[in-house]
Amino acid sequence: DIQMTQSPSSLSASVGDRVTITCRASQSISIYLNWYQQNPGKAPKLLIYTASNLHSGVPSRFSGSGSGTDFTLTISSLQPEDFATYYCQQGYSTPQTFGQGTRVEI
């Protein structure tokens, strides 16, 4: 299985901050990396697919980059509704695997 490692595991930030979360794959996954946002008690929501494509309806303050083994999710100006847990997921090979999550706290 491909292991996905996110960093940091948690971070504290303020409204308006620029936030960056990284995700590293244990082997090359090309661009097949997706990002999700999950609020407590809710299902994850797709934010970014294939590394850098913004999912429909997702605010433009979210962006993704990377290829191969190293990927980044950036929130350009943190909003109150962005305080949540973020997960990366590789779709390169079965089984699809997720990072352990990054909790963004106030």
Add this chain to the structure above:
Amino acid sequence: QVQLQESGPGVVKPSQTLSLTCTVSGASISSRGIYYWSWLRQPAGKGLEWIGHIYTRGSANYNPSLKSRVTISADTSKNQFSLKLTSVTAADTAVYFCARMPGERSGFDPWGQGTLVIVSS
């Protein structure tokens, strides 16, 4: 707008079989496009685990870690797909989600709201 909804028992006894159904609205699970109808789970306070999916003409793939215990099937007449997990233990206690994957390497979207299954006697 595609929507998914999980249903099934909230409590299952150890060693028994967990059975869940996902009802899909707004799309046909037997439509021509290749969609992967998936099951995932999340133990409380932990990360996400892909269980498996079913796709064209009933083909299925499973997570090797669960493969010996998992079956995913589809009922196209009801526009539903189902999960069966045998010989459950406390480690199978989790919120179970169904989701659609529009392509083999794409992201999961949309998701059902999730259903909590507790394995307990």
